[in-house]
Amino acid sequence: MTNQTLAPALAFDGVSCVFASNEEAGARYVAVGDTTLHVAPGEFVSVVGPTGCGKSTLLNVAAGLLEPSAGSIKVFGEPLVGINSRAGYMFQAEALMPWRSAISNVAAGLEFKGLSKAEAEREAGEWLKRVGLGGFENRYPHQMSGGMRKRTALAQTLILDPDIILMDEPFSALDVQTRQLMENEVLALWQAKRKAVLFITHDLDEAIAMSDRVVVLSAGPATYPIGEFTIDLERPRDVAEIRTHPRFVELHQQIWSVLRDEVLKGYAKQMEVTA
C-alpha cells in the first residue's frame, strides 16, 4: 500500500508521438496516440502488442531519447527533461562497444560517472560474475555468443543501479533455452533489488511469466493501451514451470483474446501496405 503514497516511477499522461511520413511528403504518421500508463516503483510491467505498433517508441520516450509530440512524462513526479538519468535501458539490438572488452564495457557507465578505471573495473568484475561471466572479462563482443553479449549488456545496465529499468525485447534474438535462463536471472536480480521495470515484448508467455501487470497495446497507427491485466501469480516464479500453472493458462486465454484481434488488425495493415 506504500506504493500509492509515492509518485509513480514512470508516468505517461496523454503521450502522443507523431512522425513525418516516409511515404508522402507532408503526411504524418501517428505512432503513439494519447497513451496514459503509470509504473509504480518496484513494479514489473510488461507491454505487449502486435509488431510495428510503436512499443519501442514508448520506451524511447521513457528513456528521454525521444520527446513526445504531446502529453507529459514524469519520473518520480518530476517532469522529464533530456535523458532520463534514473533509468537504465537494455536495447533490442547489439549495443556493446565492439572495441571494449566485456569488463570495460560493463565499467563504461561508472567511468562516465567519473570513477577511476581501476575502481570501475573492480565493480564491473563483480557484476560479470553475478551474470555468470566470471573468467570472460577480457573477451571482446565478437568473441562472445549472443547470450553472453546479452548478459554483458544486462550487467552494463544494472551496474549503475538505475531506479527504472527499460527493456526492449532484450531476449528476442536468443534461442528458447538461453532465453528462459536469462529470464529467470533477470527475475532473480529484480527480486533482490525491486526496481521499476518497463518490459517490452511481443511474446505473451514471457510477459505473463515475468510481470506484475501486462498492458496490451492496440495495433498501429496511433497505438494506445487497450487492456490491462494484473498477474496474480505468486513469486518467486520459474518462467518454465509457471507456464503449466492453471492460473497462467487462464490469464493467457484472457489476454490473448484481446491481443489476437489487434495482431490480426496489424497483420491486415501490413498486407495492405505490401499490396
Add this chain to the structure above:
Amino acid sequence: MSKPVISGWRLRTAQCGLLACIILFWHIFTDPDLLPPFYFDNPDQAAFFFGRPLEIASRTWHWFSSGEIYRHLGITLFETSMAFLIGTMGGLSMGLWLALNDTASAILDPYIKALNSMPRVILAPIFAVWFGLGVWSKVALGVTLVFFIVFFNVYQGVREVSPTLLANARMLGANHRQLLRSVYLPSATSWVFSSLHTSVGLAFVGAVVGEYLGSAGGVGYLILQAEGNFDVNTVFAGIVVLTAFALLLDALVGVIEKRLMVWQPKTAQSERL
C-alpha cells in the same frame, strides 16, 4: 578440385622460382654475349634500354656497402613518415569535425569534392615554390594524398556509428566529450586503420614523386640523376630499393594493425555461437 591449395615451403619455392625465371630471362636477353642480336642492330642496345640484372644488383650492393644510399633513403623515409603522420592527424580531426558538425559539412561539401577530384600531383610545382626544394615540399605533396583517404574513411565511419550504440552510451551517462572519446574516436580510428595500407603507400608515392620532380636528395632524386645520365641500371636499382622499402613499410603496418585491432572480428570468428 579436392586437392589442397599450394602452401608452405612449396608455395615459397614456387614464388622464388618465378622470380629466378624472370631474372634469368632478363639476364639472357640483355647480355650481348649470350644471345645473337635478333631485334637490335647493336648487341649492347638491349642492355642500354632494359638494364642488366647483374649490373643492377652490383649497383644496389655498392649503394649499401658504401653507405651512399642511407642519406637518400633517410630523406625519403622521413618525408614518408611526416606526410603520413600529418595527413592522418589532419584527416582524422577534419573528418571527426565535419561528421559531427552538419552546418560546416554542408557548406564545405562542394569544396571537398572539388579538392578530392583534382589530380593533386600537379600541386607539386606550387609546393616547390612555397616550401622550396627541401623535404617539406615533398611532405606537403604526400599530405594532400594521405589526407583525403583518411578524411573520407573517418567521415564515413563516424556517420555510420550505430544509433543504438550511441543511444546506449548516452543512457549510460556519457556527456558530449565522453561520447567523442569513447564512441566516435574509437569508431573513427578503426576506419583509419582500415585505410592504413593505402595511406602509407600514398605517403611513399608523394615523397618519391615530389623528389622526382625536383629535389636535392632522396631516392627519387637518385633516379632523376641517373635518368639524366641515361644510366638505366641505376634507375632500376632505385626502383628495386623503393619496392623493397614499400614492402617493408606495408609489413610494418600489418604488424601494428594486428596489435591494435584485436577487438575486430576476423571473418572466420564472427558470430560464433
